[in-house]
Amino acid sequence: MSAVDTVMWRGDADRRMRSTICMVEVYDCEPEWDRLVAAHDWGSRMAPRFRQRVIESPLHTGTPSWQVDPDFDLHYHLRRVRVAGDGSMREVFTLCEQLAMTPLDPARPPWEGYLIDGLADGKTAYFFKAxxxxxxxxxxxxxxxxxxxxSREPIPGKPQPPAPQTEDLSALGVLTRQLGEEVRRVPRLAGMALDGARALTDPKRALSRVLRYGRSVPRVAGLVSPPxxxxLAGRSVSWRFSAFEVPFPAIRAAAAATGASVNDVYLGGLIGGFRRYHERMGVMVESIPVAIPISVRTDDDPAGGNRxxxxxxxxxxxxDDPFExxxxxxxxVRAARGEPAVDIFNTIGPVLAWLPGQVLTQFSGTTAQNDLQASNVPGIPWETFVAGAKVERMFxxxxxxxxxxxATMIxxxxxxxLGVNFDAAAVTEPELFAQCLVDGFNxxxxxxxxxxAGRLTHVV
Structure with a gap:
């Protein structure tokens, strides 16, 4: 496990810091159950990380290890449930909120999938959490x-990788691996030391770089963020989901009109919604702390883990002016991407992973200062099907x-x-908040x- 993943994994010791990501898909009909099971079996062989569980270090420090679960049981991970009430999307999302707040079993591969029957108009939903x-x-x-x-029909000739082989990873094996990681890190550290020594041949430039990096660290760490x-100060352990949709060409058109990116327009719409919510609630502020992920994933990186x-x-x-x-x-955003210390958490992660669990949990809690975290992830740009059912929406x-x-958009x-997960203690007027997001985005x-070209609408 990488150091960044370790911080997320151990952060679960605090109930308010659980790092469960979710997806709700809506299908036009009920998928064939046997094909759905087979698709999960095939997918977990194509991406073996989804058959692996976490093996903690016996010292509970350093990075844990991933091990193929010798007792991997797809029957446990893939489940079938029926939505209550009238089968409305509100009922579906209420169910998904409850499932999302339920902790994952740390003794198994940390994911679950649910096929949700009983939706109105003969539709079906699928809920994935990991x-x-x-x-x-x-x-x-x-x-x-x-x-x-x-294709709605089965596609023959797909590659059929074998199930990943299990291995016995003992506590001693985890410690040996951790020691090996530290040894392999020595050449990199030596290279950094050599680069530092070479930089001293130009002391003025070296000092300038050090000072720029030093000034950047507090900004990246959120130590100089607005209050x-x-x-939105309330915090609890209760999650609430709200979903929205908008024609993507409308976002592209707004980006072209402003000379900004799709992501800038997305953030501008969200923050416009926050502005309206503050106005309606009679509490105005000039700015709020916002965090965005900056992907450093490359084509060579595996699907598992965080980059x-x-x-x-x-x-x-x-x-007030949406253009401004x-x-x-x-x-x-440009300034944030150009911060010299932007990748500091990946840089110091190997050190953080060796901190005692209580200290590491406190460090991971720095995200609690954020009023908004927003992510924009490329989705699947073509028509897709799952076990004979057409995928209509992915939230x-x-x-x-x-x-x-x-907030997350794909x-x-x-x-x-657009899927918005908000703390029930922070957003106390959810319907008003949803309407403000619609108005601010539009x-x-x-x-x-x-x-x-299109408008943002509130799905549920």
């Missing part, structure tokens, strides 16, 4: 893509590691699906020359 240490958002999409097909909004850095923004809630707000966010929901609101075909979409 620990963030297993994979990041992009990795989860890559894995879920293994379950999807481009959290008093309106992310953190960017910090001062969300400009006080800016988007451009302000654009410049903040992602990130965890709430102490923050007030976690694209499915020509639709951008005022940004209205900046496009063709303002009729």
């Amino acid at each position: 620990h963030h240490a297993l994979t990041d958002g992009l990795g989860a999409i890559l894995v879920l893509a293994q379950l999807h097909s481009t 959290g909004s008093p309106l 992310i850095a953190v960017g910090r923004l001062a969300g400009p809630v006080g800016i 707000r988007v451009l302000t966010i654009r410049e903040q 992602p929901f990130g965890p709430l590691p102490g923050c007030a609101v976690m 694209t499915h075909g020509q639709t951008a699906c 005022e940004v979409l209205d900046l496009a020359a063709d303002a009729g």
Whole structure:
């Protein structure tokens, strides 16, 4: 397990820091159960991490190890449930909230999948949950893509990898691996020391680099972020889901009109919603602490694990003009990506992993200062099917590691699906909050020359 994944895994010791990522898919009909089971079996062989469990160090320090579960039982991980009530999407999301808040079994591969029957209009839903240490958002999409097909009918001739071989990993084996990691790190540390020595040949330049990095560390660590909004100060262990959708061409049109990126428009719409919510609740602030993931994943990286850095923004809630707000966010995002210390958590992660569990939990709690964490993950851009059922929507929901609101957007075909997970103690007026997000997002979409390209709508 990587050092960053270790921080997430051990953070679960605090109930408010659980790092469960979720996805709700909506199908046009009921998938064939046997084909769905077979798809999960095949997918877990294509991505063996989903057959692996975590083996902790006997000292509970250092990075844990992944081991193929000798007792892997797909019957445990894949389940079938029926939604209560009238089968509405509200009932579905209420069920998914409850499932999301239930802790994963640390003795098994940390994921579960649920086929949800009983939806109105003959539809079916699928709920997937996994620990963030297993994979990041992009990795989860890559894995879920293994379950999807481009055809409603079975496609013959798919590769059939064997099930991964189990291995006996003892406590001594974990310690040996940890020691091996430290030994392999020596050449890299020696190389860094040599680079430092060479830099001393130009002391002025070396000092400038050190000072720039030193000034960058507090910004990346969130030590100089704006204070959290008093309106969103409440924290609990209760999650609430809200889903939205918007035609993706409308977001692209707004990005073209403002000279910004799709991600800048997305953030501008979210923060516009926060502004309206503060106005309606009679509590105004100039800015809120916002965190965004910055992917450092490459094509050679495996689907499992996390390949992310953190960017910090001062969300400009006080800016009324949506155009100015988007451009302000654009410049903040550029600055965050260019921070010299942007990858500091991956750099110091191997040291953090050796800290005692209680100390490490306190460190992971730095995300609690954020009022908003927002992620934008590329989705599956073509029509997809699962075991004979067409996938109509994919709504992602990130965890709430102490923050007030976690927003995640993915694209499915020509639709951008937005999942918002918020702390029930932080957002006390959920219906008003949802309407404010709709209004704030749409005022940004209205900046496009063709303002009729589409609007954000509240699904549930």
